[in-house]
Amino acid sequence: MTLETTTPRTNLLGLTREEMENFFVSLGEKKFRAAQVMKWIHHEGCDDFESMTNLSKALRTRLEEVAEVRGPRVVYEGASKDGTRKWVLEVEDGSHVETVLIPAEGGKRRTLCVSSQVGCSLDCSFCSTGKQGFQRNLTSAEVIGQVWVASNSFDARRDTNRPVTNVVMMGMGEPLMNYNAVVPAMKLMLDDNGYSLSKRRVTLSTSGVVPMIDKLADELDVSLAISLHAANDELRNELVPLNRKYNIATLLDACRRYLDKCDATRMLTIEYTLMKDVNDQQHHAQELATLLEGLPSKINLIPFNPFPHSGYEKPARNQVMRFQHWLEELGHTAPVRMTRGDDIDAACGQLVGRVKDRTRRHERYIQSIQIDAD
Ligand code: SAH
C-alpha cells in the first residue's frame, strides 16, 4: 500500500508583499499577481480564488490546488451599545484569542486591539494573560487575520470610511516575543495592498524586550508604546519581571535609539497601569516625571482592571485624578483611559484572560485607546 503525502496548501493571508511575489514567481507567474491577490484578500475580504476574476481560470484552478486564504474562525461576535465590538476567534489548534474594535471621535476613528500570542510567558504580576502562562505564538496569518475579520464584518467595506483606522498590538501576548510573525503582519497593515495604515496609526506595545526594540528599529518605524508602570527598578522588578533582565535605564536607552530612527515629531507612549497603594502615590508621580524628563513621550494612565485573585486593587477615581493632576503640575499631560464596552465584556490591555470564563461578572471596562493617531 502506498501512502499519499499531501503538501499543505500555503495560506496566503499572512504573506507580505515580498513573500507573495516570491510565491507567484515559484508558480512561474509574474510578480504583479501578488498585488492583485493581496487586494482581493485584504481590500475585498475575499477568501475564494474563484471570485478573483482578474486572474485567469487556469491560475485560479492552480491556486485552489496549492494555496488557501484561511482566516481565524469567529466563535463569538458582540457589539456594545457604545459601538465597541469584540470577536472571539478560534485559531489553528483550537485556542481562542480576542480582538476588540473601539470607536472614538463619533466613529471617525476605529482602533483594533490585536493579540500576538496565546497567553504570555512574561508573567507581569498584575496581568491576567500573564497568569495564564504561555501557550503559543500566533502565526502572521492569525495576527493579520484579526484585522481581516474585523474589516470584513463591516458591510460598508468599500466605503471611503475604513473599517479599521488604527491598530494597537495590545491584546494578548508580548508582540516582541513573537517578532517573526508580528513584523510581517504589521507590514501588511502598512502596505497599500494590505490595510494602508500610516505607521503612526499602528502601535506596538511592549513590556521592554530591549534587543527586539533595536531589531524593530532597523525594520519598521511604527509607533512604540512602553508598558512602564513603575519609575524605579525595585518596583518594576516586582510588576514586570522582565525588568530584571532589561532594567529601566537600558529600556529607555533602547527607546531613545528607536526614536532616533524615526522622524523628529515622533513620541513614545508610556503606559502606566495604576494600582492602589502600589504605584499611585505622589512620590511615584514625581519619580515618573523626573524619569521621563527630556524623553519625547506621553503618558497613558490605565486604572488597573481587576480580576479574581490578582492581589491588586483599582485606585479610587479621585486618586486617579489626583495622580493625573500631579503629573500635569510637573508638565506631563496624561490621559486616563475610559471605561468602554461594558455590556459585551470587552477589555483590551489585559484582554483575553476572560476567554476561558466568559460568564464572570466582575468589573469590566475597556480603555479607549487613542494612541498617536493623526
Ligand atoms: N505585552 C504587551 C502588550 C499587551 S498588554 C505589553 O505588556 O505591553 C497591553 C497593556 O495592558 C500593557 O500596558 C499591560 O501592562 C496592560 N495591562 C495588563 N494587565 C492589565 C490590567 N489588569 N489592568 C490594566 N492594564 C493591564
Ligand code: SF4
Ligand atoms: Fe505579557 Fe504584556 Fe501581560 Fe506582561 S502585561 S504578562 S508582557 S501580556
